[in-house]
Amino acid sequence: MNETTESTVGHSTDAAPPPPRRDRKLADAWRELKKAPLSAKIGLLIIVAYVFVAIFAPVLTQYGESEIVGSEYEPAFWLEGGARLGTDNLGRDMLTRLLYGARNTVGIAFITTCLAFLIGGIGGILAASLGEWVDQFMSRIVDVLMAIPALIFSLLLLTIFGTSIPVLIVIIAVLDSTRVFRLARAVSLNVVVLDFVEAAKLRGEGIGWITIREILPNIMPPLVAEFGLRFCFVFLTIAALSFLGLGIQPPTADWGSMVRDNATLITYGDITPLLPAAAIALLTIGVNFVVDWFLHKTSGLRDEQ
Amino acid sequence: MFKLIKLVAQRLALGLLVLFAVSLIIFLGVELLPGDLCQEIQGQAATEETVAVCRAELGLDKPAPIRYLDWLTNIAQGDFGKSLANQRQISELIGVRFSNTLFLALVAAVISVPLAVILGLLAALYRNTWYDRTVNVVTLSSISTPEFFVAYILILFLSVQLGWFPSLSNVSPETDFWDRVYRVVLPAMTLTLVVVAHMMRMTRASIINLMASPYIEMANLKGMSRSRIILHHALPNAWAPIVNVIVINLAYLIVGVVVVEVVFVYPGLGQLIVDSVRTRDIPVVQACSLIFAATYVLLNLTADILSIVTNPRLLHPK
Numbered sequence: 001m002n003e004t005t006e007s008t009v010g011h012s013t014d015a016a017p018p019p020p021r022r023d024r025k026l027a028d029a030w031r032e033l034k035k036a037p038l039s040a041k042i043g044l045l046i047i048v049a050y051v052f053v054a055i056f057a058p059v060l061t062q063y064g065e066s067e068i069v070g071s072e073y074e075p076a077f078w079l080e081g082g083a084r085l086g087t088d089n090l091g092r093d094m095l096t097r098l099l100y101g102a103r104n105t106v107g108i109a110f111i112t113t114c115l116a117f118l119i120g121g122i123g124g125i126l127a128a129s130l131g132e133w134v135d136q137f138m139s140r141i142v143d144v145l146m147a148i149p150a151l152i153f154s155l156l157l158l159t160i161f162g163t164s165i166p167v168l169i170v171i172i173a174v175l176d177s178t179r180v181f182r183l184a185r186a187v188s189l190n191v192v193v194l195d196f197v198e199a200a201k202l203r204g205e206g207i208g209w210i211t212i213r214e215i216l217p218n219i220m221p222p223l224v225a226e227f228g229l230r231f232c233f234v235f236l237t238i239a240a241l242s243f244l245g246l247g248i249q250p251p252t253a254d255w256g257s258m259v260r261d262n263a264t265l266i267t268y269g270d271i272t273p274l275l276p277a278a279a280i281a282l283l284t285i286g287v288n289f290v291v292d293w294f295l296h297k298t299s300g301l302r303d304e305q
Numbered sequence: 306m307f308k309l310i311k312l313v314a315q316r317l318a319l320g321l322l323v324l325f326a327v328s329l330i331i332f333l334g335v336e337l338l339p340g341d342l343c344q345e346i347q348g349q350a351a352t353e354e355t356v357a358v359c360r361a362e363l364g365l366d367k368p369a370p371i372r373y374l375d376w377l378t379n380i381a382q383g384d385f386g387k388s389l390a391n392q393r394q395i396s397e398l399i400g401v402r403f404s405n406t407l408f409l410a411l412v413a414a415v416i417s418v419p420l421a422v423i424l425g426l427l428a429a430l431y432r433n434t435w436y437d438r439t440v441n442v443v444t445l446s447s448i449s450t451p452e453f454f455v456a457y458i459l460i461l462f463l464s465v466q467l468g469w470f471p472s473l474s475n476v477s478p479e480t481d482f483w484d485r486v487y488r489v490v491l492p493a494m495t496l497t498l499v500v501v502a503h504m505m506r507m508t509r510a511s512i513i514n515l516m517a518s519p520y521i522e523m524a525n526l527k528g529m530s531r532s533r534i535i536l537h538h539a540l541p542n543a544w545a546p547i548v549n550v551i552v553i554n555l556a557y558l559i560v561g562v563v564v565v566e567v568v569f570v571y572p573g574l575g576q577l578i579v580d581s582v583r584t585r586d587i588p589v590v591q592a593c594s595l596i597f598a599a600t601y602v603l604l605n606l607t608a609d610i611l612s613i614v615t616n617p618r619l620l621h622p623k
Binding site: 143144145147148149151152153155156157158159160161162232236239240243244245246256259263266267268269271273274277278280281284285287288 | 323326327330331334335337445446449450451452453454457458460461465466472556560563564567568578579581582583585586587590591593594597598601602605
């Protein structure tokens with residue numbers, strides 16, 4: 001950081017940490033992990049399992065995502081004459097749909113959360129570091145957007161733009177980015193007044209450099225924790241919309257619409273329609289456990305940076 | 306006293322401004338529609354003449370600001386326009402359904418508010434015991450499960466297996482009061498489970514926060530019993546944040562009914578908006594969104610004002 005007299009915007013490539021340090025960091029992370037409470041370990045295990053299923057879904061089952069394999073509503077293995085998890089309302093294999101659902105539902109929620117963080121995070125840091133009218137302008141827009149309940153707002157926007165996956169992703173990401181904006185702005189406000197940011201400004205660094213190299217590393221822990229919570233929220237919103245028939249559209253396998261399609265089975269005392277709902281609940285609880293642990297740890301992590 | 310009135314008036318003015326902005330957004334949203342509403346309705350069958358007739362009928366030939374003012378003044382007089390799907394007056398569709406939704410939210414509130422406050426008080430009283438920890442885990446889990454999961458589990462156990470309550474809450478204007486209550490038990494229970502967790506955690510947190518203040522320590526040192534300290538000394542000062550949380554959760558209830566109404570096929574506003582989104586009946590969606598958003602804004606405004614009125618410290622900002 002001694003040779004930064006030139007005011008180039010961007011990242012210098014020679015600043016990558018040398019390998020020994022990374023090894024130590026990995027070892028540290030491993031040691032932290034072993035010390036983690038049981039709930040966090042369970043949470044991590046759940047997340048790893050979901051990612052595994054999402055990636056290897058086609059290998060884990062012999063049927064196609066929307067392949068019809070039998071008659072409608074065949075029973076699951078614990079009922080008489082049943083095999084696997086039975087079939088759904090169109091005779092598609094439940095287990096297959098459940099596995100592919102991991103890929104679609106979790107994947108779409110993840111992309112949406114990333115997009116929300118990109119919009120809200122950049123917006124929040126810019127509002128904090130530029131201040132004055134930029135801050136006022138952006139904050140007032142966010143205030144008004146947040147005055148309308150998110151679910152109702154997304155219903156209105158889905159009516160206008162129609163229901164397709166890209167539209168769904170953009171709408172939820174934009175609505176959710178308002179919450180990210182608030183947090184990113186609030187935590188960056190504490191950082192932008194510190195001396196090292198002032199120093200960077202005085203030696204003529206551009207706004208991009210200051211954002212990425214000075215502010216971002218210092219607000220990372222709260223943002224990472226927020227990412228976990230936001231992911232849960234987005235995931236539940238998409239599941240709710242799909243359940244209402246307004247989210248991910250058939251024939252794409254998705255947990256919310258699977259519950260909706262097979263709900264009639266519940267009135268006969270069959271629990272198979274609850275499995276996709278349980279899959280949703282299990283993942284959100286797992287993520288919450290990990291976030292809880294991470295929030296306790298953040299002060300320690302900050303020291304290492 | 307004058308200061309109090311001024312603060313409240315400021316909040317009210319701000320609330321009105323927000324309401325105005327919200328109505329503007331809901332109106333402008335439709336302007337974003339690629340092409341226009343008439344082309345959207347008629348689809349492939351649109352010819353130049355039919356589109357022109359339709360535009361004149363809906364008043365789309367006027368400029369946007371005038372249409373916005375017309376729309377707003379009509380709504381102020383209770384006229385929301387006509388539904389595209391069945392040509393009925395929207396105010397007719399909404400009237401009964403809105404009162405149904407309010408009834409469901411009210412029943413849920415009557416159950417959940419006292420329950421949440423009592424559970425929160427107990428959790429603060431028996432802090433760090435097995436009771437506190439159990440309640441903590443249970444509420445965390447119920448916050449992070451989808452509403453329809455809770456709803457279907459209740460249906461499975463209380464309706465299908467035990468047969469205590471109906472799984473469909475079909476009420477009509479003729480249904481008498483107690484029958485109505487009986488039919489909304491399951492949806493109200495679902496909503497209760499969802500909001501109690503949040504309210505309870507906030508009650509617990511605000512009491513525990515207060516317990517750290519010096520005057521409580523003083524009471525402690527005098528040898529008062531724990532329950533007396535909480536009920537007589539901590540609670541009066543904790544009311545402001547608790548009332549705030551309650552009102553915010555009521556706002557959530559009004560909105561949270563959407564999914565629950567669909568699960569139980571309850572004829573409320575939530576069901577109507579979902580059906581209208583499916584058929585892309587834009588005027589109905591606009592009207593419902595406006596009602597939901599206005600209720601939400603008004604309740605949040607109430608929370609704001611209540612927290613000013615009940616908290617003397619806010620009156621004298623340093």
